[in-house]
Amino acid sequence: MSLHPAAPEGLDGLTAAYAHTVQAISDLGHSLRPGDEERPTACPGWTVLDQFAHVVSLEAWVQGEAVPDVDPGAGEARGITEVVDRFLExxxxxxxxxxxxxxxxxxxxxxxxxxxxxxxxxxxxxxxFGPTTLLGLMESRVLDLWVHEQDIREAIGRPGNLDGPAAAHTVRVLFDALPRIVARRAEVPAGHAVILDLTGPVVGRAGVRVEERDGRPHGTPLFSGDPEHHVDVTTTTITMSTQAATRRCAGRVSTDDTHHVVHGDEEIARRVLDALVITP
Incomplete structure (x- = not known):
């Protein structure tokens, strides 16, 4: 796996990414134009103002606020979704x-x-998502905050911050999940390899070779720096931008609406893109 700029490391790096992303969200909020608050976003039923309410309420939750005793609204949401809806409400x-x-x-x-x-x-x-460590919490928060920043930017037509530390962190989380996505969720058969090639602003490349181990598919990372066994595989490369990859992995756009280029097996690429979502 290669990545430029590099993703933040450790608690200090994640703290800086967290502060940078929240400042970007705050700056957007202070510079909204008339009518921006009511604009719909990629989260169904959520306006731009709802995005800010979610960011604030989830931050309160992870800092210890009890789940509000309010009606979360219509629907059959359960578990984490219901809690998020209660805090938003x-x-x-x-x-x-x-x-x-x-x-x-x-x-x-x-x-x-x-x-x-x-x-x-x-x-x-x-x-x-349950008990974790402070480091694990910040890994989750940086990704979540940056995705919602992008939701706001997309809704108001103000793209940006696609090359910052939180963007690099989000790409790294995606790359780390790629072996499981390819071998288990997309069910790419043994003997195939899939490479995800991002053209920028965060430039990165990650690959997975699928092998059969104990009768089950196993994804072996490529470009890991470890000695690799050069076995014969059929390789499919999916090329796209940081924006396209991160909106797809956040579940904000469908595979059909994700701009990408495939070199190799189109069906395998489709299965991987369909399985690429890493957020709930």
């Missing part, structure tokens, strides 16, 4: 200025804790 009706003020306070508290000498990356935390 708890902030509906608040103005953008109120949401941004709350976000500034929450982020200041979090950054202060993250930078304290006594803070350990192994500190137990409860994240959206």
């Amino acid at each position: 708890s902030r509906r009706g608040r103005s953008l200025a109120e949401l941004l003020e709350e976000l500034d306070g929450l982020v200041a508290d979090q950054v202060h804790h993250l930078g304290a000498e006594t803070t350990s990356p192994d500190e137990p935390r409860i994240g959206p």
